[in-house]
Amino acid sequence: MQIKKKYIYIALGLWALVTVTYFTLCKIASDQAMLIFNKTMSAQKVLKGSVTLGSIDADIWGRVEFQNLVWLDIDGQPIVHVPQGRFKVRTWDIITRSISTSTIKELELDNALFAVRFNRKMQLDIFEQAQAKRVIDRAEQKEAVLSGNETAAELEHIAQEKIVVKERHPGDRHELNLDLENKRLKMRVVFNNCTLTAGYHNRYFVLNEVNAIIDIDTQKKLTIDFVTGKFGGTMVGDGVEIKGNINLAQQIPHYDLHLELYNILPASLGIADIKDTVSITASVTGELPNPVIDGHLDFKELNIPGLHFSKVRGDLHYEDALLKFTNVKGNVFGGTVEAFGDYHLDTKYYNIDALGHELLGSIAARNGKIKCKVELDFKIRSKGDPKTALTYGSFKSGKGSYYIIPFDSISGEFSNQNKHLEFKNVVIETKMGTIKTDAFDIVNGKLHIGEIYLEEPENGQTIKII
Structure with missing residues (x-):
């Protein structure tokens, strides 16, 4: 009996020692992680400006949780604020202090707000929070007008007055807030209930309740599993789903994506003030930055002045900003169309x-x-x-x-x-x-x-x- 108690005490002692050691190492890892993070952020040139964390907790396996991440641009304007999130690092990179763009294996963000924009070369940049809020205000204004009696043309005119766009003169150069400088980026990014505003040319979108997993390898491919709640802006609808790949291994990247758009409001695009919604299922192919989209559309009901349609279905093709509809069939006035x-x-x-x-x-x-x-x-x-x-x-x-x-x-x-x-x-x-x-x-x-x-x-x- 005494021997059994002895072994129990030894086991408890070992357990206590391991526990204390583990949490001590985690505390050391957290302190070291904060030091490494601050040192890395001050030396890196990918993210312009400064990036700080409110608090950080790490374990010895390379898992890190953080609170209150703030990214400010070179003028001190907030670009990104993430209330909380997590990331995983390559432990060997930390041990050897060989920090690079591939050191972070996975980044998970909760309830974050981003404003991103693509230029004509499809280079991605992240803009200030003020820009995100202006875009959101513009989208909300458009939705408010759509729910009233104004026409789509009037709502776009009102929306344009709500946003101030800074003119760029010949010779002006916008320095990207996000600049990879041809460095390899290999990581997974996870979005949990985030808000994303996105712009390209004169089109803009506000995507709410974004839940996504994006696997990035800038030398191979981008794998996307992307789902949103309601969205607004140039197009208004109930949700977007994008799944598939963008092949980055070729000189010109290629799309290979499946796209679902739920309950789009055609009036938001300026099509005949149509308030009946349409859903679209499509495949996205073609070369970056010129997608080619082929798929199907589905109206449960469609009302235009003097005509009421039901069960309208057809094919669509999108290329170079032109959307073509073919083989559209439906019911109208007891007959077919x-x-x-x-x-x-x-x-x-x-x-x-x-x-x-x-x-x-x-x-x-x-x-x-x-x-x-x-x-x-x-x-x-x-x-x-x-x-x-x-x-x-x-x-x-x-x-x-x-x-x-x-x-x-x-x-x-x-x-x-x-x-x-x-x-x-x-x-x-x-x-x-x-x-x-x-x-x-x-x-x-x-x-x-x-x-x-x-x-x-x-x-x-x-x-x-x-």
Whole structure:
């Protein structure tokens, strides 16, 4: 019994010794980690400005937890603030004090706010927190206007007034806050519930609830697993998911990504003030910085002036800021529609051509007394301002009736611009003759009828009815 107690005491003593030793080494590691961190940050040239930590805890295995990371630019303006996070280092690099851009194996950030921007060469830079907040304010302003009655063109004008862009003159040079100077970067970056603002050319985005794992090896490839919550800016939607690789081993990097965009609001892009959302599934290929995107779109419902569509699906192709839609099919007024079109992301110009087949006249005219099926050919043209977007086309029905009056066909042309719906060359073929009118229109819901004539079938004589 005494021997057993002796072994128990020895075991407890060893456990206590190991525990004390471990935590002592961890304390030493933490102190050393802070010293090494401060020394490294003062000597490094990758991050311009200064980087400090509020506190740091490390273990002997190279795992480090930190609080309150602050990165200031050379003028003392905050670039990044990370409330808390973790990183793993290569222990041998610490022992040998051979610190490099590959010393940190993994960096994990919680609840951080970043403002990043890509230049025309797709060089990544990180901007000041003030820039991030300006971009967020701009996106929030845009969403606020979208939820009201203003048009997409008005909201973009208002948003532009909310952000001040510093002019650059020829010869001016912006020194990158993040400059790798062709050094190899090999690490994993993990984002937990972060906010990211991103800009490229005149496009900007605010990505909320960013959760991502990015494996970086600047000499081989970039592996991305990236998911967000709601996003705003140039495009507004409920979420983004990006998975795949960017091959960096070639002289010109190549995309190989899968992209999901959930519930995008077309009105945020300036497309006809459409408030019905569309989801997109696509693959991203091509060379950096010019992605080629091919995929599919899906509207549960789509409403444009005078037309209500459902179950709209089609293919899309994006290249050089031009988005093309093909093989688009859906349901409208009890019939079907097929369409194609294009949209330019920068100019906001768009064109849509569509054909409707076997539409129910009673639904289209919102009058149950009209019994016929209609073929519809319509087009939409816009030069960036939804107020001036023009919808026009022609229609022709088969045999039918209005109340108890039969007719052989109804045909005509129409146009709709800024809530002004106009019909021309309307012809109603009946056994009693041909009824014609040059024009009638609907302005803000009020009907205005032009002259109506009846052409008798026997002698071709035209009689004015109205």
